[in-house]
Amino acid sequence: MKKMMLIGETHAGKSSLIKALSGQEFQPRRAMALQYFGPFINTPGEFIENHFFFPALITTSADCHVLAMVQDASSRSSLFPPLLPRCSTAGGRADHQD
Numbered sequence: 001m002k003k004m005m006l007i008g009e010t011h012a013g014k015s016s017l018i019k020a021l022s023g024q025e026f027q028p029r030r031a032m033a034l035q036y037f038g039p040f041i042n043t044p045g046e047f048i049e050n051h052f053f054f055p056a057l058i059t060t061s062a063d064c065h066v067l068a069m070v071q072d073a074s075s076r077s078s079l080f081p082p083l084l085p086r087c088s089t090a091g092g093r094a095d096h097q098d
């Protein structure tokens with residue numbers, strides 16, 4: 001099954017997006033842990049807010065086909081570095097055929 005991992009700051013809207021895409025069955029957990037739900041991998045906001053957790057993000061992303069970077073459109077700042085999308089396709093997923 002193809003997996004989509006969602007990353008983004010706390011309150012960016014990751015859990016709401018999974019809920020919308022999965023038909024409202026998703027129950028987000030408050031615990032600061034990865035949450036697997038069908039094809040979705042939800043990550044805590046802390047994983048992108050604290051560089052201490054970057055290794056966990058990188059390791060988990062190896063298990064997913066799509067990396068969704070969720071950004072609060074009303075926020076004046078973003079933690080995503082401009083070149084992050086290019087880095088995340090460097091592993092060869094970008095030319096994956098299926």
Ligand SMILES: Nc1nc2c(ncn2[C@@H]2O[C@H](COP(=O)(O)OP(=O)(O)O)[C@@H](O)[C@H]2O)c(=O)[nH]1
Nearest residue numbers: 008009010011012013014015016017028045070
């Ligand atoms: N206006 C607006 N609010 C949203 C949207 N998506 C999520 N929210 C609200 O933003 C807050 C944080 O959303 P949540 O999904 O818990 O963010 P997460 O911490 O990234 O999982 C909640 O109060 C949501 O109701 C959206 O598309 N528009």
Ligand SMILES: [Mg+2]
Nearest residue numbers: 014015016028
């Ligand atoms: Mg959440």
